Amino acid sequence: MKPREIACSAVMTALLIAAQYALGFVSGVELVTVLLLTFSRVFGARCGVMTAVAFSLLRCLIYGFFPNVLLLYLVYYPAFAAISGITGKKPLPPVSCPIMLLCMAALSLWLAVSGLPVSAIYAPRVKALLWVIFGISLFLLAVYFLSKKDVREAASAASLAAVMTVLFTLLDDIITPLTMGYSPEAAAGYFYGGFLAMLPQTVCAALSVLLLYLPLKKAFTAALRYGGKNSTDGGSYEN
Amino acid sequence: MKRITSILIAILIFTSLCGCGAETAGAKVVESSEKLLVIEAAEDGGSLEDALNALADAGEITLVSSESEYGAFITSVNGREADAAANEYWAIYTTLGELDGVAYSSSEYGTFEYGGKTLSSASYGASGLPMSKGELYILALESY
Numbered sequence: 193m194k195p196r197e198i199a200c201s202a203v204m205t206a207l208l209i210a211a212q213y214a215l216g217f218v219s220g221v222e223l224v225t226v227l228l229l230t231f232s233r234v235f236g237a238r239c240g241v242m243t244a245v246a247f248s249l250l251r252c253l254i255y256g257f258f259p260n261v262l263l264l265y266l267v268y269y270p271a272f273a274a275i276s277g278i279t280g281k282k283p284l285p286p287v288s289c290p291i292m293l294l295c296m297a298a299l300s301l302w303l304a305v306s307g308l309p310v311s312a313i314y315a316p317r318v319k320a321l322l323w324v325i326f327g328i329s330l331f332l333l334a335v336y337f338l339s340k341k342d343v344r345e346a347a348s349a350a351s352l353a354a355v356m357t358v359l360f361t362l363l364d365d366i367i368t369p370l371t372m373g374y375s376p377e378a379a380a381g382y383f384y385g386g387f388l389a390m391l392p393q394t395v396c397a398a399l400s401v402l403l404l405y406l407p408l409k410k411a412f413t414a415a416l417r418y419g420g421k422n423s424t425d426g427g428s429y430e431n
Numbered sequence: 432m433k434r435i436t437s438i439l440i441a442i443l444i445f446t447s448l449c450g451c452g453a454e455t456a457g458a459k460v461v462e463s464s465e466k467l468l469v470i471e472a473a474e475d476g477g478s479l480e481d482a483l484n485a486l487a488d489a490g491e492i493t494l495v496s497s498e499s500e501y502g503a504f505i506t507s508v509n510g511r512e513a514d515a516a517a518n519e520y521w522a523i524y525t526t527l528g529e530l531d532g533v534a535y536s537s538s539e540y541g542t543f544e545y546g547g548k549t550l551s552s553a554s555y556g557a558s559g560l561p562m563s564k565g566e567l568y569i570l571a572l573e574s575y
Contacts, residue, residue: 219500309533311559313478378539381554388559389500 197239200415204231204239205246213254220392225353226400226408228269229276233349234412237277244269260364260371267367268360279352289336289348292355297329310384321391328354328398335402342406350402357397361390457562458482460491465511466572468492469545472562479523479568480557502558508570517574523557524550524569535560543569 204227211223228247232240248265255261304322307315329351336347365386369379457477461469470482480496480503487494495507505521506513513519524543527535528551540552550569553560560568 217498219498311533311535311555312531312561313559314555375539377534378537381534381537384533385501385554392500 193238193242197235197242200235201239201243201246204228204235204243205250208243208247209251209254212251220389221396222393223400223404225272225357225397226404228273229349229353229401230405230408230412232273232276233280234409234416235277236281237274240273240277241270244273260368263371264360264364264367268363272356272360275356276352283345284348284352289351290333292351293329293333293336296351296354296358297326297333300325300329308384308387310387314388318387318391321395324395325354325391325398328395332398332402346402346405349405350398353401354394354398357394358390361386361393457485458568460486461567463492463509465509468508468570470568472564472566472568475562475564477562478558479525479560479562482562482568483557496557499556502556505557505570508572511572513572519572519574522571522573523553523560524571525553525560525566526550527560527563527566527568530561530563543571545569 208224208227211227215221215223224247228240228244231243245266248262248269251265252258252262300322304319304326308318310318332347332351332354336344336351339347365379365383368374369382374382457474458470458472461471463469470486472482483492483494483505486492493507493509494505495512496503496505498504505523508521513521522541522543524541524545525536526548529535534554536551536553538549538551540554542552543550545567548567550567562568
């Protein structure tokens with residue numbers, strides 16, 4: 193591990209914690225996904241995973257040490273950083289993005305039509321968000337097929353971010369009931385309740401990555417090149 | 432003219448008072464102490480948050496909450512703020528169980544005994560918990 197990699201990870205960890213804390217008061221809005229995804233793609237999977245682990249541990253100083261949350265973060269974010277870094281270096285097959293988006297569109301359409309057993313007060317909002325995700329999936333699909341290479345890359349990253357955000361909640365639906373010892377009925381209630389957080393976060397992840405991926409990639413690449421020119425340790429990040 | 436104005440003012444005051452009565456009619460305070468607030472739904476409709484806000488507007492209780500992904504997060508009731516440093520929080524319990532296929536509480540999350548009844552920990556926050564006539568809702572200061 194090069195000192196410069198450690199320094200970059202340290203700065204990124206601070207940025208992730210600051211971003212999470214600053215936007216913690218805005219319901220359903222987060223920038224950790226787009227920041228970590230872009231950072232991992234530019235700086236590589238190793239740097240991304242190291243940052244994700246540091247972020248998962250250090251955020252506990254603010255939000256407290258809850259074993260289920262810590263475990264969730266330590267499993268999800270390093271995996272997310274690793275997938276982002278690997279797909280940055282070795283892009284997924286071109287067909288994978290449309291498949292992810294079609295699956296997401298089909299699932300959200302099915303749930304919007306069939307309905308979810310959530311609180312009657314939240315049901316209209318959940319339904320509306322499912323329709324929004326259905327629309328975003330089709331929109332990303334159109335962007336992916338109709339745009340130039342770089343915008344297509346952003347659409348692909350956005351679809352990966354959306355799918356991973358869904359997986360984050362599904363992982364929580366497994367980890368928390370297991371660590372808390374919930375019965376199947378209570379676990380089912382926790383699963384359905386999770387949609388209230390998952391849906392706005394998925395919308396936010398898809399849109400923030402679509403809009404911010406390219407500018408952030410440019411900024412991180414510039415930082416990487418600048419670091420490379422001004423360092424004595426080679427300036428390349430091979431994983 | 433003065434008489435008409437007086438009548439109009441009287442009607443306005445009367446309708447305002449009726450309005451206040453309607454807001455608090457949705458729920459009544461059964462018990463209110465430093466670490467406990469018990470309310471009973473007097474009619475169906477609205478959320479626990481709506482009922483608490485109506486009671487607060489009527490001056491029967493004081494309430495402070497912040498917004499979260501899961502709706503209102505109650506931080507203070509009747510001036511008693513949950514001390515985060517001491518791991519305190521305002522827990523919600525209710526007798527409202529399953530309604531229209533949706534489970535609004537679970538005894539697995541915790542229970543609270545009150546007046547010979549066992550209330551279960553709410554599956555939703557105050558914003559997502561519907562008021563159902565005759566059901567009890569308890570806000571209890573607890574710590575973990």
